[in-house]
Amino acid sequence: MALVIIKDLSKRYVTDDADVLALSEINLSISQGEFVSLLGPSGCGKSTLLRIIAGLLSASSGCVEIAGAPVNAPGPERAVVFQDYALFPWMTIEGNVEFGLAARRVPAAECRRISAQLLGVVGLSEFAKRFPHHLSGGMKQRVSIARALAVNPQILLMDEPFGALDAQTRSLLQEELLRIWGQYRKTVIFVTHSLDEAIYLSDRVVVMTARPGQIKAVIAIEEQRPRDRISASMTQLQRQIRSLLSDEISRAMALEQTALVRADQQYD
Numbered sequence: 001m002a003l004v005i006i007k008d009l010s011k012r013y014v015t016d017d018a019d020v021l022a023l024s025e026i027n028l029s030i031s032q033g034e035f036v037s038l039l040g041p042s043g044c045g046k047s048t049l050l051r052i053i054a055g056l057l058s059a060s061s062g063c064v065e066i067a068g069a070p071v072n073a074p075g076p077e078r079a080v081v082f083q084d085y086a087l088f089p090w091m092t093i094e095g096n097v098e099f100g101l102a103a104r105r106v107p108a109a110e111c112r113r114i115s116a117q118l119l120g121v122v123g124l125s126e127f128a129k130r131f132p133h134h135l136s137g138g139m140k141q142r143v144s145i146a147r148a149l150a151v152n153p154q155i156l157l158m159d160e161p162f163g164a165l166d167a168q169t170r171s172l173l174q175e176e177l178l179r180i181w182g183q184y185r186k187t188v189i190f191v192t193h194s195l196d197e198a199i200y201l202s203d204r205v206v207v208m209t210a211r212p213g214q215i216k217a218v219i220a221i222e223e224q225r226p227r228d229r230i231s232a233s234m235t236q237l238q239r240q241i242r243s244l245l246s247d248e249i250s251r252a253m254a255l256e257q258t259a260l261v262r263a264d265q266q267y268d
Contacts (some may be wrong), residue, residue, distance in 0.1 A: 002029035003187055008211075009062035011048055022048050024212035026062070032154070033185045037198035037205050041252035045213030047159050050255065052187060054080050055159050065142060066155070066178055068188035076104075085140040087132040094119065094128040095232065097249065100151040115241045118146040118199055121180060138169040158190045162197070172217045173237065178225065199237050203205065207244045210251035217244050238254070 012025040025047040030036050038046040051057040052189040053064050055074040066078070075125045079100075087096050097118055098111040099184045106114075119125045132140055141161055148156055162170040165170060168255040181188060192198050199221055219241055223233060 003032040003034075003067060004028075004030040004189070005065045006049075006053070007065070008064050009049075009052065009059050009064065010039070011045065011052065011057070012060040016084065021212040023052075023059075026213070026215060026216050028206060028209050028215060028218070030187060030189065032187055035181060035188045035201060035203045037190045037193060037202040038208060039205050039241070039245070040196065040208030040213065041210050041249045041261060042193070042214075043209045043211050043252055043256070044248070045211065046208060049213065050080075050105045050157050050159050050189060050191050053155075054078055054210055056080075056132055062226065077149060077154040078157060079143075079153040080157045080159065081144050081148050081149055081161045083163045085132070085137075085144050085161065086138055087143060087147075089132050092129050092131060093135070096132070096143055097150050100147060104151070114148075114150050118149055119143075121149075121183070122146045136169075137165050138173055138176045139163070141173060145177070149186070153186065154186045155189065158188060160193065163193065170197075179203065182204070182225075183266060195238060196229065197249070199234060199241065200229055206242060208248070210248045211255060216248065219244075 006026050006028040008022065009023060009026040013022055026049060036265045038049060040046055048057065052059050053071065055071050055078065058072075066075070073228055089097065091099065094112070094115045097115040101111045101114060102108075114127070116125065119128055124139060124142055127135065127139070132143070135143065144153060144161070162173050166171065178201060183238070190198075190201060202221050205221060206221065207220045208214065209216045219237070221237065223237075224233075228234060
């Protein structure tokens with residue numbers, strides 16, 4: 001049965017200067033334990049959709065349901081991992097991991113036990129007493145993942161979590177994420193700009209159109225794990241999805257160019 005159901009969802013941003021339809025009539029169901037990536041050109045509304053699922057933004061129309069209940073605000077069944085880590089610099093690594101637990105009044109001894117367990121899972125036990133500025137970008141993102149898992153969510157929402165990392169670190173963390181996902185089997189909704197990343201990680205890839213963001217295609221990735229990135233079947237999937245994306249990227253660039261021209265005319 002579907003854990004997450006998105007029904008006829010649209011999002012419009014209205015300001016004094018603009019009226020922008022960011023998402024239009026999104027319909028999607030995601031099953032318990034599934035790994036789903038949202039892929040599309042810049043500005044297509046991937047992150048907006050993720051934030052609506054997280055309860056950080058409201059939809060203009062339509063709805064999101066989780067286990068049959070409508071999403072109106074953040075909830076304990078969801079945790080978000082952002083690109084910029086969002087760690088508290090004045091807290092130790094274990095303090096960052098324990099933060100959500102402490103906020104829920106979990107006893108201190110249990111907080112420490114869960115923190116120690118998860119820092120072991122992400123390979124950072126020896127850094128428990130360090131502060132974020134002591135860590136590399138990849139290590140900080142592993143702390144962010146541990147902090148998200150600490151509150152035991154059903155759903156892990158990831159907004160381009162590896163986008164700021166170098167290629168080697170990104171590849172290593174993809175492997176780490178798959179290992180953790182295999183261990184805990186959380187439902188993962190993952191926003192990315194990387195075609196290779198989406199295909200390598202996901203059970204399904206949701207390809208979105210240029211603004212207003214709609215679902216152009218949903219591609220099942222049936223390759224067994226561990227996957228060979230350069231196998232013939234993976235290469236064929238890359239060609240298939242790249243073909244779906246190419247027109248949307250061109251449309252997104254045209255929209256951006258039109259917006260720049262209008263801005264220049266406005267202030268000319």
